[in-house]
Amino acid sequence: MNASEIALFGGVYSNHLALAALLEDVRRRGIRDLYCLGDLGGFGPHPDKVFPLLRDAGVKVIQGNYDDSVGNDLPDCQCGYTDPRDNYFARLSYLYTHSHTSAENKAWMRSLAKERKFELGGKRVHLCHGSPRKINEFLWESTTSTGFLERLCDENTADIIVATHTGLPWHRELPSGRHFLNCGAIGRPANDGRACVWYAAIAVAEPRLSVQLIPLDYDHQRIAAEMRDEGLPQEFITTIETGWWTTCLEVLPAKERARGVY
Secondary structure, three states: OOOOEEEEEEOOOOOHHHHHHHHHHHHHHOOOEEEEOOOOOOOOOOHHHHHHHHHHOOOEEOOOHHHHHHHOOOOOOOOOOOOHHHHHHHHHHHHHHHHOOOHHHHHHHHOOOOOEEEEEOOEEEEEOOOOOOOOOOOOOOOOOOHHHHHHHHHHOOOOEEEEOOOOOOEEEEOOOOOEEEEOOEOOOOOOOOOOOEEEEEEEEEOOEEEEEEEEEOOOHHHHHHHHHHOOOOHHHHHHHHHOOOOOOOOOOOHHHHHOOOO
16 A cells, blocks of 8 residues: 555545445555545435444544535525526535434534645645635536636645546646546446546655546445435436436536436
């Protein structure tokens, strides 16, 4: 194992089966340090099932907008949507998650830090949920300029910034040699017609840094069945089964939306 190697993931979205598969995959790869960038609930069934998995594996977790909202009993998920249809489904997801999360787990989410900074093999790493500026900021590959990412690195004294929130994994090495990474989400697929989900690994062996975006297969039919049993929307189940987003579409830039079928 590389002593300077970490795995990162976000958007668990109550998908305890994908989380269990991820933990097994990183163990197989020999990676011991795991970081979750938030949004533990939402979308999927049985949100309380993810917490013991995270704690038992020693995953270091930061707070996403969902965790802040559920933990503090806020009226909505702070997802950042503007479209009425997207907000309708976001509200269904949020009300289910909020009502099925224990008081103990709400308190734990409430206590989570919103960012984490550390060094990895001499590189300064900054972890956040949406962006270093805002917990629910969407940084899309097609619309986020390299100059803006360079400025975020400058302002946050970072060599590597890692975020999630959009649910779509992407990585850009900047002209300065610094990096921006969206580690993706493990709770639902990446709108690519595949049922797999995504996480990331970073390894530093001076002077080289490598970034991997890793597809992860899991028992998606079983989680779909659990969602159906819990009465969650068919639109969510279709996404799990087909790999295509049916909701949260209006927020997508044109290029990212064109990759889908809806």
